[in-house]
Amino acid sequence: MEKKLLVLDIDGTLVNNEKNITPKTKEALFLAMEAGHSIMIASGRPTPGVQRYVEELRMREYDGYTLTYNGARVQECSDGADIYEKRLSRSFLPMIYQFAEQRDLGIITYENDLSKTPQVLSGRRLDDWIRLEAKINGLTVGERPDFLNYVDYDVYKVLLTADPEKSEGYMKELQVLLGGSANVMRSEAFFIEITARGIDKAKTLERVIGPIGVSQSNTICCGDAFNDISMVKYAGVGVAMGNAKPEVKEVADYITASNEEDGIAQVVERFLLT
Numbered sequence: 001m002e003k004k005l006l007v008l009d010i011d012g013t014l015v016n017n018e019k020n021i022t023p024k025t026k027e028a029l030f031l032a033m034e035a036g037h038s039i040m041i042a043s044g045r046p047t048p049g050v051q052r053y054v055e056e057l058r059m060r061e062y063d064g065y066t067l068t069y070n071g072a073r074v075q076e077c078s079d080g081a082d083i084y085e086k087r088l089s090r091s092f093l094p095m096i097y098q099f100a101e102q103r104d105l106g107i108i109t110y111e112n113d114l115s116k117t118p119q120v121l122s123g124r125r126l127d128d129w130i131r132l133e134a135k136i137n138g139l140t141v142g143e144r145p146d147f148l149n150y151v152d153y154d155v156y157k158v159l160l161t162a163d164p165e166k167s168e169g170y171m172k173e174l175q176v177l178l179g180g181s182a183n184v185m186r187s188e189a190f191f192i193e194i195t196a197r198g199i200d201k202a203k204t205l206e207r208v209i210g211p212i213g214v215s216q217s218n219t220i221c222c223g224d225a226f227n228d229i230s231m232v233k234y235a236g237v238g239v240a241m242g243n244a245k246p247e248v249k250e251v252a253d254y255i256t257a258s259n260e261e262d263g264i265a266q267v268v269e270r271f272l273l274t
Contacts, residue, residue: 003036004272005214007067007205007231008264010043010053011136012224013241016260019136021056028265032272033062038212040065042201044187044227046110046156047073048118049137065212069156070185070227071204072195083208087154088196092182096158096194097123097148099174105192106130106161111142112153123147129161129190157195164189187227202230220271222256222264224248239267 006029008014015021021029033039039059041050047068053059054066059077067074074084100107100123107123108130119142120134126141134141144150162170171192175184183195201221209219221228221235224244232238233251240249242258249255254270256263 001036002218003038003214004218004220005038005040005209005212006032006268006272007040007042007201007219007221007235009223009225009228010041010045010050012243012259013222013228014041014053014259014264021053022262022265024262025265026057028262028268028273029057032268033057033064035273037272038062038064038214040067042067042071042205042221042223042228042231044068044070044157044191044193045137046118046139047075048139052138065208067201067204067208069199070183070187070193070195071199071201072156074204074208083211084204085156086196086199087156088158088182088194090151090154092178092194093148093151093155093158095177096160096174099177100124100160103162103170105170107147108133108159108161109151109155109157110139112151112155121147121151123151127161133159133161133191157193160192160194161190162192167192185227187225193227200230201227202234205231205234220267222267224259237271 043050050066054077064077075082106127108120111119118139120139121142121144122130171186182197183199185193187193217236219235220237221231222239223232224241229248238253240252240255241263256266
């Protein structure tokens with residue numbers, strides 16, 4: 001059996017609506033890893049925000065991988081070594097901050113100093129979406145009125161929070177403003193995410209599957225949200241969850257059950273254990 005790489009988004013994909021991996025899905029993933037296949041968690045979350053699931057799936061023991069910040073960083077779970085990283089220059093921050101200020105959007109990035117407690121750094125104001133981002137990642141919020149002075153380092157990602165009914169328009173405005181010099185996408189209807197140019201889940205996967213030792217045809221990518229579209233299209237087998245946005249289902253090779261119905265267990269049984 002050829003080694004396969006199962007790439008899993010977290011929210012709406014790997015976990016149910018309570019942010020837990022169900023027993024059936026967990027059992028299927030352990031069977032896949034014991035059969036010699038590899039698992040990569042691929043998320044827009046910051047690296048600290050995926051560690052709970054790395055531990056739960058014993059991905060250090062099974063030599064798994066994490067792709068975080070929408071592809072800005074990839075690590076080996078066994079030793080925490082970076083396979084790939086690409087940061088967004090802090091020179092973009094004043095322009096992005098001004099854009100957020102003019103439209104009254106929330107703006108965050110993440111603590112860089114490893115000697116400090118990992119935090120979500122909020123630059124303008126707190127809103128419910130920023131609180132949600134902190135909660136799902138198990139992080140606290142550090143309010144930084146001096147945001148542009150405090151963030152004196154290149155960042156993996158900047159996230160803007162916006163009214164879901166207006167966020168697509170804001171995303172397109174920001175894409176024009178940055179002129180292709182950075183990557184702008186949405187993960188959820190209320191999250192606009194900015195990473196370095198050439199960074200999304202698919203482009204990063206393309207860079208790292210060679211070193212991992214897996215071919216594109218043996219890559220199975222599962223997701224549900226806007227920022228999963230690129231990797232679902234790129235994969236040898238692209239999988240949309242039953243609860244996925246229509247845009248994800250349109251590009252998928254296979255539509256599995258929802259995250260509430262052990263859709264990932266179904267994928268493992270169909271594509272990795274047969």
